[in-house]
Amino acid sequence: MSARHCAELEARLLRYVQIDTTSDVTASTTPSTAAQLEFQKLLAAELTTLGATEVHLDAHGFLYASLPPTISHTAPRLALLAHVDTVAGVGDGPIKPRVHRNYDGAPILFPDDPLLLLLPEIHPALRTRLGHDIITASGGTLLGADGKAGVAILMTLAHHLLTHPDLPHGELRLCFTPDEEIGTGIHHIDLARLAADVAYTLDGGEVGEIAYETFSGDRATVTIAGVTERAGRGKERLVNALTLAERIVALLPNVLQQPEGGAVCEGYIHLDRVEGAAGVCTLHFSLRDFEDDRLAQYGRTLAAICAAVQQSEPRARITCTITPEVRNMRHRLQQDMRPVAYAIDAIRSLGIAPLSPPVCGITDGAQLTALGVPTPNLFTGMQAIHSPLEWISVQDMALAVAVLIELVQRWAAAAPLASPCQPC
Ligand SMILES: [Zn+2]
Numbered sequence: 001m002s003a004r005h006c007a008e009l010e011a012r013l014l015r016y017v018q019i020d021t022t023s024d025v026t027a028s029t030t031p032s033t034a035a036q037l038e039f040q041k042l043l044a045a046e047l048t049t050l051g052a053t054e055v056h057l058d059a060h061g062f063l064y065a066s067l068p069p070t071i072s073h074t075a076p077r078l079a080l081l082a083h084v085d086t087v088a089g090v091g092d093g094p095i096k097p098r099v100h101r102n103y104d105g106a107p108i109l110f111p112d113d114p115l116l117l118l119l120p121e122i123h124p125a126l127r128t129r130l131g132h133d134i135i136t137a138s139g140g141t142l143l144g145a146d147g148k149a150g151v152a153i154l155m156t157l158a159h160h161l162l163t164h165p166d167l168p169h170g171e172l173r174l175c176f177t178p179d180e181e182i183g184t185g186i187h188h189i190d191l192a193r194l195a196a197d198v199a200y201t202l203d204g205g206e207v208g209e210i211a212y213e214t215f216s217g218d219r220a221t222v223t224i225a226g227v228t229e230r231a232g233r234g235k236e237r238l239v240n241a242l243t244l245a246e247r248i249v250a251l252l253p254n255v256l257q258q259p260e261g262g263a264v265c266e267g268y269i270h271l272d273r274v275e276g277a278a279g280v281c282t283l284h285f286s287l288r289d290f291e292d293d294r295l296a297q298y299g300r301t302l303a304a305i306c307a308a309v310q311q312s313e314p315r316a317r318i319t320c321t322i323t324p325e326v327r328n329m330r331h332r333l334q335q336d337m338r339p340v341a342y343a344i345d346a347i348r349s350l351g352i353a354p355l356s357p358p359v360c361g362i363t364d365g366a367q368l369t370a371l372g373v374p375t376p377n378l379f380t381g382m383q384a385i386h387s388p389l390e391w392i393s394v395q396d397m398a399l400a401v402a403v404l405i406e407l408v409q410r411w412a413a414a415a416p417l418a419s420p421c422q423p424c
Contacts, residue, residue: 005156005398006133010099012152013135013397017095017144023085023179030188031061031085031178039084043176046155051162052174060188061178066171067161071412075170078411079196079373080157080404082150083180083203083364087386091141100134103393110139110388118389125206125383132393143390145382147180150202153380153400160405169408175199177364186364191371197417198339199375200407201365206355207396209379210343212333213358214366215267216295217325220285220302222248225317228279239315241281245274247312248283251305265360267291269298290328290358326362329369329376336418339374346406350399355379374417378403 021039024032031037040063047055052065063084069075100108105127108118116139120126126134137143154174161167173196179185180203204211226241252269267289275282285302289295299322306320333340340356347354359366365375381396 002398005160005401006394008156008159009152009397009401010133010135010394012155013145013148013392013394014097014099016148016151017097017137020094021085021144021148022088023182023185024088025182030184032182032184033085036085036178037061040176040178043084043151043155047158047174050155050159052158056193058190058193061185062189062193063174063176064190064193065158065174067158067169067174069169069171070165071168071170075412076197076414076417077171077173077195078169078408079173079175079194079199080154081175081177081199081201081364081368081375082154083147083177083185083201084151085179085181085185086142086144086146086148087181090386091388093140095141095144096138097135097143098138099394100136103129103132103134105130108134108136108391110136113139113388116388118384118391123384123389123391126391129393129396132395134391134393136391137388139388142386142388143392145380145390145392146385147203147380149380149382149392149397149400151176153202153397153404156397157401157404160401161408167405167409168412170412172408173199180364183362186367189368191373194373196373198411199365199368199373200339200343201363201375201377202380202400203363203365204377204379205382205385207379207381207399208347208352208355210340210347210354210356210376211359211363212329212340212356212376213290214326214329214363215288215290215359215361216292216327217362218287218295218299219323219325220269220287220299221321221323222283222285222302222306223280223319223321224248224282225280226278227315238278239313240278241276241316242278244309244313244316244318245281245283247309248305251308253301265358267294267298269302287322288362292327292331326366326370329363329366329374332369333374333376336374338414338417339376342410342414343376343378343403343407346403346410349406350402352399352403
């Protein structure tokens with residue numbers, strides 16, 4: 001790991017996190033906030049200065065760039081992605097990053113919130129970072145290492161590769177994406193412009209992480225049409241759709257209802273949203289599980305509950321529609337495990353133990369994989385994300401750069417990938 005990478009990573013992260021790029025779940029545009037577009041313009045200018053080619057920022061706020069190949073033969077086309085937005089809802093005001101140089105193992109304090117403490121006893125990963133340079137926020141906000149660490153890592157990698165043409169790699173595509181935190185950005189990616197056979201997102205946590213197991217997901221829409229009568233006229237004839245909705249939710253198996261309640265990563269049926277009134281209402285559910293057969297069972301359970309409530313109230317009209325969303329990334333990767341195997345090999349070559357924790361969610365990479373571009377998720381080193389305690393070690397970020405340098409060289413010598421599956 002070079003000290004030069006550490007200095008550059010630190011400088012980039014400190015600069016990037018101070019630029020607000022919070023995404024906004026209530027917006028109907030992509031990007032959801034103009035600030036993300038402004039940040040992308042800055043990255044575009046920096047990439048051009050570094051010598052990247054085909055730098056292109058599109059109307060949806062996706063920034064694409066190329067690092068020209070340093071080999072003469074054809075190799076699989078590799079893309080590396082990071083998201084530029086940060087999650088809303090953790091404090092207000094500007095992010096004021098702080099560097100805890102040569103960390104000594106003591107509790108870390110936050111000047112803007114005296115009650116906040118980052119304790120090695122509670123965050124044991126800190127104990128193994130003695131001597132590292134740790135970056136945190138100042139107490140009032142999150143740090144924004146999720147996803148600015150990924151951005152800083154890719155920019156530093158680009159700088160390194162563009163100044164080391166002796167390192168063999170095929171054409172590398174970089175892509176900086178908006179609105180990952182609100183789940184809407186990736187739908188607007190331009191796959192033709194991405195032009196990749198395989199990709200990695202830089203959005204993982206602990207050093208050594210290479211994640212390729214994600215939830216399979218379906219959407220369920222339950223529409224209930226009741227019978228409305230003007231108040232005071234037909235108490236007998238009133239069939240309140242909201243009452244029936246309540247009954248459906250109450251009949252859901254308890255164990256499947258509370259994804260936020262359990263510490264373990266298990267499947268669920270989650271009521272996301274209710275729309276409507278006593279006459280007609282619609283319930284929107286997310287169904288999630290690692291295993292497709294269990295996911296299908298959740299759909300059947302919900303449909304059976306709707307049918308039972310329908311039977312108990314024939315005057316209402318209840319429909320239940322299940323729409324497939326995305327499937328566990330592992331299913332596609334099993335056809336050709338090299339995207340995982342090369343990453344594990346690159347991680348091991350640096351003396352790091354690889355970790356593959358299942359991701360209890362649907363990542364941008366899972367959606368790209370479903371579109372035919374296998375995209376596992378690699379570590380950035382970020383810790384305690386989405387909280388004011390968020391922290392990252394500069395040296396851990398440098399390990400991510402070192403892994404990527406190893407990884408691009410492995411792909412330079414790789415045979416073509418198996419042709420992509422049909423969109424899953
Ligand atoms: Zn992220």
